[in-house]
Amino acid sequence: MLEFxxxxxxxxxxxxxxxxxxxLARQHGARLTGLQVVMLSPTAMLAMPDAMLVLDEQEQAALGRRDWWRELCRGHGVEGGWEAYRGFYEAVLxxxxxxxxxxxxxxxxxxxRLASGFNPLGRVLSTDAAPMLLVPEHWPGKDGVRKVAIAWNGSTEAARAIRAAAPLLLRADEIVVLDGASRVRANARRIPLALDHWLERHALQAHWEILDEEDDNGQSLHNRASGRGADLLVMGAWGHSRANEWLLGGATRYLLQHSEVPLLVVEA
Structure with a gap:
């Protein structure tokens, strides 16, 4: 059983x-675990003389939400559990x-805001804990993942993201590959990554859209995925060095800032 x-x-x-x-949990028969991290920033810990008392109260309140979560799971017909832990957010998650x-x-x-390192979820994204599925705040979808768009540039990062997405791809009704790799001249010293062969081995059929050089960017990837009605865009994070992504822009940065389509992101 999958666990989300x-x-x-x-x-x-x-x-x-x-x-x-x-x-998504209902679509895949997955267990859905709700997790709340109870924390105060180091600054708040120093500034508040009763910080530990505040943490105790917050932890008890978080643990008390178990019944709320179980009722939600029951109402949605999903097996689930509730966990609350005290600690530093990125370490716990x-x-x-x-x-x-x-x-x-x-x-x-x-x-x-990954470049600054101030956003806790962003710091977790930079670890190798698990693939992250990020949902826009106003996403209207309610049918799970039926149409998947894959951002494919032939990189190891993209391949890892696609492999992680395999359970979702196997249940999808439609897959579209936004292919920015075919126009790139092969490097003789690089082991070729043949996505079409991987899809064939998993009995997955996909529509292919070849990207021109001017279309190989975050905005174009987003527009094509959205135009296809995708419920998910699968991407490998940091296709170039992370410093270059943030100094020069890049697909990763654009999509994390602007995407209105859920993203499955895997850190390389």
């Missing part, structure tokens, strides 16, 4: 995230995610 781990923030509107998470198949979280402009 959902990052729950009680102070945020997680309506779209929860709608997507329950639909990345460690717990090591036993999950996917981590589901909110995709917002804050998530995209």
């Amino acid at each position: 781990l959902v990052d729950i923030d009680p102070d945020r509107d997680d309506t779209a995230l929860l709608r997507f998470a329950f639909a 990345s460690r717990r995610a090591s036993f999950a198949d996917f981590v589901l979280g909110r995709l917002s402009r804050e998530t995209a």
Whole structure:
């Protein structure tokens, strides 16, 4: 049984995230675990003389949400569990995610602030804990993942993302490959990664769209995926060095900042 781990923030509107998470879990017969991390920033810990008391109260409140989560799971016909832990956000989430198949979280402009390192979910994304499935705040979808777009550039990062997405691809009704690799001249010293052969071995059929050089960017990838009615865009993060992505732009940065389609992102 697959396990999806959902990052729950009680102070945020997680309506779209929860709608997507329950639909996906129902589609795949997966266990859906809600996780709330109880934490205070180091600055707050120093500034508040009663910080430990505040943490105790918050932890008890988080643990008390178990019945709320179980009722949600029951109403959606999904097997689930609720967990709450006290600690540093990225440490708790990345460690717990090591036993999950996917981590589901909110995709917002804050998530995209990976360069500064100030966004906690962004810092988890930079670890190798589990593939992350990020859902836009206003995503209207409620049918799980039926149409999948794959951003393919022939890289190891993209290949890892596609392999991680295999359970979702196997249940999808339609797959489209946004192919930016075919026009790139092969490097004789590089082992070729043949996506078409991989799809064939898994009995997966896909439509292919060859990207011109001017279309091989984050905005074009997003527009094509959205235009296809995709429920998910599969991508490998940081196709170039991370410094170059953030200094020069890049597909990863654009999609994390602007995507209105859920993203499955795998850190290389």
